[in-house]
Amino acid sequence: MPMPTDHELFDLGDVVLQRGATLRGAQLAYKTYGTLNADKSNVIVHPTWYSAWHDANEWTIGKGKACDPDEYFVVVPNQLNNGLSSSPSNTPPPYDGPNFPPVTFYDQVEVQHRLLTQKWGIESIELVLGSSMGAAQTYQWAVSHPEMVKRAAPIVGASITSEHNQVFLKSLRATLTADPVFNAGRYSPGALPTVGLRAFARIYAGWGLSQAFYWQREYRNIGFSSLEDFLVGFWEGFWLDDRDPNNLLGMLWTWEHGDVGQTPGFDGDTEAALRSIRCPLLAMPGKTDLYFPPEDEEWASQFIPNGEVRVIPSIYGHFAGLGNNPADNDFIDQALKELLDRPA
Numbered sequence: 001m002p003m004p005t006d007h008e009l010f011d012l013g014d015v016v017l018q019r020g021a022t023l024r025g026a027q028l029a030y031k032t033y034g035t036l037n038a039d040k041s042n043v044i045v046h047p048t049w050y051s052a053w054h055d056a057n058e059w060t061i062g063k064g065k066a067c068d069p070d071e072y073f074v075v076v077p078n079q080l081n082n083g084l085s086s087s088p089s090n091t092p093p094p095y096d097g098p099n100f101p102p103v104t105f106y107d108q109v110e111v112q113h114r115l116l117t118q119k120w121g122i123e124s125i126e127l128v129l130g131s132s133m134g135a136a137q138t139y140q141w142a143v144s145h146p147e148m149v150k151r152a153a154p155i156v157g158a159s160i161t162s163e164h165n166q167v168f169l170k171s172l173r174a175t176l177t178a179d180p181v182f183n184a185g186r187y188s189p190g191a192l193p194t195v196g197l198r199a200f201a202r203i204y205a206g207w208g209l210s211q212a213f214y215w216q217r218e219y220r221n222i223g224f225s226s227l228e229d230f231l232v233g234f235w236e237g238f239w240l241d242d243r244d245p246n247n248l249l250g251m252l253w254t255w256e257h258g259d260v261g262q263t264p265g266f267d268g269d270t271e272a273a274l275r276s277i278r279c280p281l282l283a284m285p286g287k288t289d290l291y292f293p294p295e296d297e298e299w300a301s302q303f304i305p306n307g308e309v310r311v312i313p314s315i316y317g318h319f320a321g322l323g324n325n326p327a328d329n330d331f332i333d334q335a336l337k338e339l340l341d342r343p344a
Helices: 054-060 103-121 133-144 163-178 180-185 194-208 209-216 220-222 228-238 245-256 270-275 294-301 317-321 328-341
Strands: 008-016 021-031 044-045 073-077 128-131 154-155 281-283 305-309
Touching: 008 103, 021 054, 021 103, 044 103, 054 073, 054 128, 054 328, 073 103, 073 133, 103 133, 103 305, 128 133, 128 328, 133 245, 133 305, 154 328, 163 180, 163 194, 163 245, 180 194, 180 245, 180 294, 194 228, 194 245, 194 317, 245 317, 281 294, 294 305
Parallel strands: 044 073, 044 128, 128 154, 154 281, 281 305
Antiparallel strands: 008 021, 021 073
């Protein structure tokens, strides 16, 4: 799928990032669905996941769904590093390509906060939701701006990136950067490190979906005739589709260093950060997710005053929360409707 062009850009000016660098002339790409009402009380924020653009979140948005644009003003901000917002692939020197500075989840949410408050004067958010890296941004919103967020729903994600998850991320980085064509991130736009990207895809295939998914050969139900057809057609095809390697590595760094305890004022105390969350927070991990197993969310939930965990009963692993399986989508949508009906 080619990179979408139906987004708008918000000029951020100079952005001082949490690690100290200044992005000059930064931009945040976003798309909105629905209309902001007169008192600005119908806002939903839905950040993007790893490598995704805003259109990857559209499975949650539609008439009759929890995120109904006839009722809500849904804002989908594209995270920094994803190729639409300021990223290695579109930033001029000196922060171009592999020189792009590290971005934290705190940084992601702060620029999104500026979009909402400076462009529309929004002071209240009915719901923040997101999958995977979008879930980490959801947690960050609830910690960074508890005065704004009325409800939060992190889906197949976590408030802190576990060491087991980091093993996966480090293997992706090692594989991609080992391709000689990568050349320390100074590859030619017309000659991407495709050998590294194909190997990157093969690693993803083993982590993204569960053992049961493969045992039951579920890939045959989504249009693939064999295991190899699935590995090439789905996985390799996905990562060879307009996704810039330096952008991928930038988002990988953000994911790897995820921890709401690194929010200013908490001095690395993740439990204290979770205790600061005021709103009802419904976490939806996937039963068979190898990145963020239910145990991770059950651990976090014990510290959140209004925390709840509802496990998605799926063999789709991490992809249970990314819109790939209709039954999982229905489960999530029903849970979101119930959360929105709950008094904030």
